[in-house]
Amino acid sequence: MHSKITLSYVLCLICVIHTPQNLAHPLSRRQGTLTLQVLNNSVDTKLGCTAGEIATLQSALADAKSIVATAAQTLSGVALGGTSPEAVTTFLGISGAELADGITLRFTDVGNFFGGALTQITDLVAGNSATTLRFYCPAASTSAQDGNPCKIAFDAATENLSDGSINKIALCNGFFAGIILIHEAQHSTPLLGGSDSDILEDTATSVADCAALPASEKSGNAENWALTAFLAKVDPSRFA
C-alpha cells in the first residue's frame, strides 16, 4: 500500500521512443482512457499541492515517461535477442514472452499513462471515476485522520480502487521524481489496462534486497521494475 524509494535519479536529456516492430510475442495490451488530475491547494490546504509542487509533478511525469521509453527500448532488444544480460537476471529473472509482456504493461503502458494531460481539481473526492488517477500533496501538519497516508521516509503512497478507495497517489515529503512515479504506477496497473492480479506489492525496497529476492519473486516486486528502468537509463552496459 505504501511505498518508498531511496534511489537518487537522473534527469533525462534525450528521449528516444522506440516501437519494437516484430517481436514474436505481441506487445499490444489495450489501454483504456485515463484522466490524470492533481489537487491544487486553492480550497484544500491540508491535502492540496502548491503551484511549485504541481510544477515539480509535471516534470517528474515527463521524466518518468522518458525513463520508461528508454527502458522499453533497451529491454525490447533483450526480449527479441533472447539474451540474459546481468541486470535483467539480477532484477527481473524473466525472459522471452514473459519479459515482453512485462515491458508492455510496466514500461510502455506506464509511459502512455504519464503522457496524458494533467488537469487541476479542487476536491480530492468529488467527480472521481474508475479511470481517474489523482495526485495530492498532504501537508506535513496534516494528520492521518485528515487523510495524510505519508509517514517518515515515504516518498509516495498509492491507493487504488480495488482497496475500496479512489485511484490516488500521495506525494510525500516534498520530494518526488520520475523513478518514484514508475514505481508507484506498478500499484495502479488496472488503470494501464492490466488487471488486479497485475498489481505489484512491495516485497523488497532496497537495491540489495531486490537483487536478493528468489528469481521467481523478482518480477513480482514493484521496485525491481523501477530499478530496471533506472539502470537502463544510467548504466546501459548492464544490459549488454
Ligand SMILES: *[C@@H]1O[C@H](CO)[C@@H](O)[C@H](O)[C@H]1NC(C)=O
Ligand atoms: C490495490 O489493489 C489490490 C487488489 O485488491 C491490493 O492487493 C493492493 O494492496 C492495492 N494497493 C496497492 C497499493 O497495490
Ligand SMILES: *[C@@H]1O[C@H](CO)[C@@H](O)[C@H](O)[C@H]1NC(C)=O
Ligand atoms: C485550482 O484548480 C481550479 C480548478 O481547475 C482552478 O480553477 C484554480 O485556478 C486552481 N487554482 C490554482 C491556485 O491554481
